[in-house]
C-alpha cells in the first residue's frame with residue numbers, strides 16, 4: 001500500500017491543455033449556470049430538476065409506533081409529543097448510521113493490516129478496534145430504545161434512507177483498494193463529524209419529547225462519539241503533516 005503523497009504524471013488539470021480549456025470556457029457562456037433576471041433557470045436541465053423536485057414523492061414514511069396503533073405492549077414507554085414520528089425517524093437514522101459505522105471501521109481495519117506497520121502503532125489499531133465495538137454497541141442501544149418506545153428497529157425510516165444514500169460515498173471511498181490508510185482515516189473522520197452532530201440532536205430531541213430517561217441513556221453514545229472524533233482528528237492530522245515534512249501538531 002502506498003502511504004505517501006507523490007508527484008507523478010497527472011494530466012487532469014486545465015493547465016495541461018490551454019487551447020481546449022479556452023474552448024470549454026466559451027461553452028460556459030452558452031449555458032450559464034445561474035438563474036436569469038426573472039429568477040427562472042435558463043438551462044433546460046435546471047427547469048427539469050425543478051419539476052421533479054415539485055412533483056416527487058417523499059422519502060418514505062415512519063411506521064406508526066405503538067402509541068398511534070393503540071397496540072399496548074408491556075414495558076413500552078409510549079412515545080410522546082405532538083409528532084412522535086420525528087423521534088422514531090431520527091432513531092431509525094442513528095440506527096442505520098451506526099450499522100454503517102461498524103462496516104466502515106471493518107474496512108478501515110483492513111487498511112491498517114495492509115499498511116503493514118507503515119501506518120499506526122499497535123495501540124492505535126486497538127483503539128480503532130474498540131471504536132468499532134462501540135459503534136456496534138450504539139447500534140444495539142438505539143435498537144433497544146426504539147423497541148421500548150414501541151417502534152420497529154427493522155423498518156427503514158425516511159432519515160435512515162437519507163443517511164444510507166449520503167454515506168454511499170464514504171463506503172465507496174473506504175472500500176476502494178487504492179485509497180491508503182491515511183485516506184481511509186480521513187473518510188472515518190468525515191463519518192465521525194456527521195455522527196457527533198447527529199447524536200447531539202438526537203439527545204436534544206429525546207429530551208424535548210419528554211423522554212428524559214432515554215436522553216440520559218443515549219448520552220453514553222455521544223460521549224464515546226466525541227472521543228472517536230477527537231482521536232480521528234489527531235490520527236489524520238499527524239501523518240498528513242509528517243507526509244508534508246512539517247512538525248506533528250499538538251494533541252487536540
Ligand SMILES: [Fe+2]
Pocket residue numbers: 101131135192195224225228229
Ligand atoms: Fe463513532
